[in-house]
Amino acid sequence: MSRLVVVSNRVSDPRKSAGAGGLAVALGEALSANGGLWFGWSGTIVEGGTPGEGEMHTHHSGNVTLTTVDLCREDHDSYYLGYSNGVLWPVFHYRLDLADFDAGYIGGYRRVNQLMARKLMPLLKPDDIIWVHDYHLIPMAAELRAMGCKNRIGFFLHIPLPPPLILAAVPQHEWLIRSLFAYDLIGFQAQSDVEHFSSYVGKEVGAEALDKHQFRAFGRKVQAQAFPIGIDVDEFAALTHAKEGRDMYERMKKEFSRRRLLLGVERLDYSKGLPQRVRSFRELLKNYPENIRSATLIQIASPSREALDTYAGLRQELESLCGAINGDYGELDWMPVRYIHRNVSRKRLPGLYRVADVALVTPLRDGMNLVAKEFIAAQDPADPGVLVLSRFAGAAEQLKEALLVNPYDVHGTAESIQLALQMPLIERQRRHQQLLERIRSQDVHWWRKTYLDALAACDPE
Structure with a gap:
């Protein structure tokens, strides 16, 4: 059976999830059931560190390997505070008035995604299934593909995807959506998010709709579907x-x-x-x-x-x-x-x-x-x-x-x-x-199985 590799901004020990939020609990459920690797930021900020570099740490929790990477202050502030939560979070929640469109933030966002991909790539096995989570890591698959990764890679967006006109307010929005086409499967919380994605890729980048869930653009095919997350x-x-x-x-x-x-x-x-x-x-x-x-x-x-x-x-x-x-x-x-x-x-x-x-x-x-x-x-x-x-x-x-x-x-x-x-x-x-x-009927176990079954069924390109 293929190993599951989960990639998210923060990593939580599945055995210590009592105070965790919905995402951490759900991912803990997925990994505890399947075993595998959970990879992400350690939560540590290194003052005076070098941008694009970070020390890696690994420990084990039952059948789950937890591997994390430190970030320097400059990377953290541009990737996490600046672009992820100062640009993407407000825009994706329809609050253009609160977005800080500082062009300098996107460089840190891309640099940290490159760092994470570079650290993850040597840990991957040929038959691993990779599941990337949330807006912090949208370009992760594109960075892995650029390094030669051929694995099936899925993405799940835990926040809303806004309509095309709002999404288009993000500087370099086309690059952001182009990055999504490096995935095999994009999961959204609601059908309205799928509709917004379909509308955007059709109007803004001229994607070909192969059916109601599959789209082709930038030389790749991607499947987009709603998988509403549940609880146990x-x-x-x-x-x-x-x-x-x-x-x-x-x-x-x-x-x-x-x-x-x-x-x-x-x-x-x-x-x-x-x-x-x-x-x-x-x-x-x-x-x-x-x-x-x-x-x-x-x-x-x-x-x-x-x-x-x-x-x-x-x-x-x-x-x-x-x-x-x-x-x-x-x-x-x-x-x-x-x-x-x-x-x-x-x-x-x-x-x-x-x-x-x-x-x-x-x-x-x-x-x-x-x-x-x-x-x-x-x-x-x-x-x-x-x-x-x-x-x-x-x-x-x-x-x-x-x-x-x-x-x-x-x-x-x-x-x-x-x-x-x-x-x-x-x-x-x-x-x-x-x-x-x-x-x-649509609990966290249904969510995990339905998504991972759909990802396993995707035809890798």
């Missing part, structure tokens, strides 16, 4: 009943026995729609005063990319909004908003999900959003909570029984929250059952 439903449900999850549930159930709990959990990021969500909650209290002293919003916004000015400004805005609501509506024995700016252990989150009456998953744009699926998995089927989900999350294509909202419409979102709080038990049970069946 049974594993997450087990965490709900494990000690830490159960303790969290009991403690929160007791503390908020007289309240209705609304819950938001995500990184502090402008793509998540946090200010709009808090304004919707304020609108709820204003328009439906029966929720005053009754409903509490717990908003967890874990730290993220705090070195970037945009994120510092977002934190100040969110803290100001939460403080204003608590000042205007709060009582000595009730605060409308509990805002938490720190990480919460993944082992404790299921208990928090389970106690919530309503989950607010309302990003302005998101590739998938696994919080929505985790909330469903953690619910008590006899008395489930209600998922309020942005129509602009990739998960909305699958989770149609959620209450779908436009997060830009503060009034409309408040109306949907009120509907969720008033939803009869029988309807909550019906919606939850259908949602649970969907996330079980």
